[in-house]
Amino acid sequence: MTNATGSLLTPPLTSDEQFNQPNTPIDLSGQTAPKPLLARPLSDSESSYFLPSRENGVNDMYLHIGFHAPKGVAPRERAVLVWAILRMRHPLLMSNVEMRNYDDIQFVLTPPASVAHALEDARNNFDASSRSKDDLIDSFLNGPRTLSNQRLSYLYFSVPDDAGTSLPSPPLTPDPGSAKQIESYVACEWIICATHFLGDGMALHQFANDYFSLFGSSKSDDELVAIIQDEWAMRWKQIPEECSVIPLSMEARFPPVVGGRFRRAVEQIDFARNQEKSIGGHAFPRTSGKSRHTIVPTVPFDATETAKMLKLCKARGVSISSVMFAICNIAWIRLNKGNPELPMMMYSALNMRPYLIANKSLHESYWFLAVGYFNVTLPGFLPSSNVDKTFWHRARSAKDQSSQAAKSRMVVSRSRLMSIERGQRARGWAKEDDTKVNGTWQAPPASNKPKSSKPPSIATLGLSLLGNLDGMYKHSAYPDIQLHSLTTGSRQRPGGMLLFAYTFAGKLWVSFGYDENGFEEDTIQNFWDNVLSGIREFLLV
The missing domain is CATH 3.30.559.10 (Chloramphenicol acetyltransferase-like domain)
Structure with missing residues (x-):
């Protein structure tokens, strides 16, 4: 069996010899x-x-x-x-x-x-x-x-x-008193x-x-x-x-739109204005000519260090998630690769499940896609002194921006309209990709329109901030098994990049998935080093 590109799929298991235990008998009678x-x-x-x-x-x-x-x-x-x-x-x-x-x-x-x-x-x-x-x-x-x-x-x-x-x-x-040792x-x-x-x-x-x-x-x-x-x-x-x-x-689980034509017009205006706020002018220098190769360096901080960091964040009124935006902001600025006059923009995912109407079907399942998106914009420069104070101020700014995105009265309409826009863009790009594969693509005619004077809207990187995963894993439900490590990520397009941060098994984990052939090697490595040193500088004091 092959996929659309002709590459072999992972072969399915067909032999019982691949298991270290005999197959549990299954009744094959009553086939329907x-x-x-x-x-x-x-x-x-x-x-x-x-x-x-x-x-x-x-x-x-x-x-x-x-x-x-x-x-x-x-x-x-x-x-x-x-x-x-x-x-x-x-x-x-x-x-x-x-x-x-x-x-x-x-x-x-x-x-x-x-x-x-x-x-x-x-x-x-x-x-x-x-x-x-x-x-x-x-x-x-x-x-x-x-x-x-x-x-x-x-x-x-x-x-x-x-x-x-x-x-x-x-x-x-x-348990010493247990008969099973x-x-x-x-x-x-x-x-x-x-x-x-x-x-x-x-x-x-x-x-x-x-x-x-x-x-x-x-x-x-x-x-x-x-x-x-x-x-x-x-x-x-x-x-x-x-x-x-x-x-x-x-989309099918969103609350129904109420208010008619006027309401829809208000939602469109709000969506457009919210998009206009997405201003960012910083990007990692890219390279080309090599095949994509994603790596995911991952660093856990031990339980003692993690407890100390969480205590400090709580005392400052922010979460680890908010702090990571500030960490990445300062890590980037210290590379001296961007225009300090332009802000730095990062994006993250928003869990939309709390805003949905539950499907009361007999076959209810949590396996469905339910994410929205929001941006956090921070200054592209650092003061010459008192960087620690600046760091905590930017962490609180990231918290405020995240809260505004999640608690906005327009969060559902923005997500609904963003889904429509993303679907339209994806269909347009897919058609273009297919014509290129088929050899029928033609470049669009040159436009005489003047260049837009709008500020740039470039995201430096994405952050996937999963929070405290120990709240989702009920370790006590499987006492004979110890979950000790967790990593996650995705197959990327060339030049892909995503930073993860979460706590699991009592430890803070930070991982950085990126295409090592898509960026200047020194720049990306120095940024990652700055992230890790920044965590120790600001959170382990």
Whole structure:
């Protein structure tokens, strides 16, 4: 099987020999006829992510979690059982995409005809191996595309070939009064991959927690099989026609527009004025001529350092997220690469789920795309003295701008109109890309219009600020498993760049995903060094 560019997809598992435990028996009796196809159109926001992804998987997401598990608690077959259960609960994970034209793109789902079919589907989108985390992530980011229009999600599960090898110091201490003594642990790697038009970071992390809550539970494999059978009987044996099986898009969940023509005019004016505020004139110097190669250097700060930083931020009335805007602002200015008279603009994602009307369908799922966008603009210069005071002032400015974006009465209308604009732009670029591939593209005629006098609107970089992820991961729900590390990112276009910051397992993690062949090497490395030194300078005083 190949994707649209002809590159080989990751081959599905077909042999039971690839698991270190025998297959749990599945009752193949009672096979039913194939279910009818279910479909819904992609929204503008979903299309704006789908269309650029067609050639090489731009924005395909991954979430990696490293964990320690007691020997015998991490069989790969158990991993498949949980994967199958959650795929049935979240229909978009099982769906395909069909594109008829730029305005007619649909999610298409063939419901599993039986429990056996559901398990087979899970196996075909699962990779069991002993590969290292770095190998798996580099392959996903820079190798042939793992996902495709026929494979919107995929799970990697890696355990050592010698699963009996124990860690030098067991990370968990068993209860002395427990009859079950844990003798050794194995180090495992878990990576969920999904297209971005399928969901967002909130979906990824909620899914990971749900996965480990089942995988690390006290339920036996036989009990997991019983759950699979119950899920299929409840959700897929009979599908009510009136039931919206495929989760609705963000746009379909927005509150209805009220107020008629005047209200719509007000929203248009507000949207235009808000866009006019997006002023920025700083950008990293780029290079060309080399193939894209994304790297994601990641630095964790230990629990003691993290606690100290969080305490300081709280005392100053800001969060780590707000602080990271100020850190990046000063890190950039110290490179002396931009015009100090122009402001520096950074963008970030806004979680839109709190603003949506819930879909009360029987098959409700959190797997859908629900993000908006906002900008933070800070000065492009530093005073000659009292930089510490300036830093905290800019962190508070970033907090105020973020709050204004999230709490604005117009947040829904701005997101709705931005989705429409992004969809229109994506369709225009997709048509142009396709004509270039087909050799029919023609450059537009030269324009005699005078150049615009509007100020520049250039974003220096994007920040993905995930907050305290320990609030989403219920570690106590899987006590025999210790989640110890987390990294996340996406396949990028040439010259892509995104900085992540979050707390997980009691530590602050900062990672920088960028195309190392797309920028001046010294500039980007010095910026990253400035970010890390700035964290220590301002937060570990």
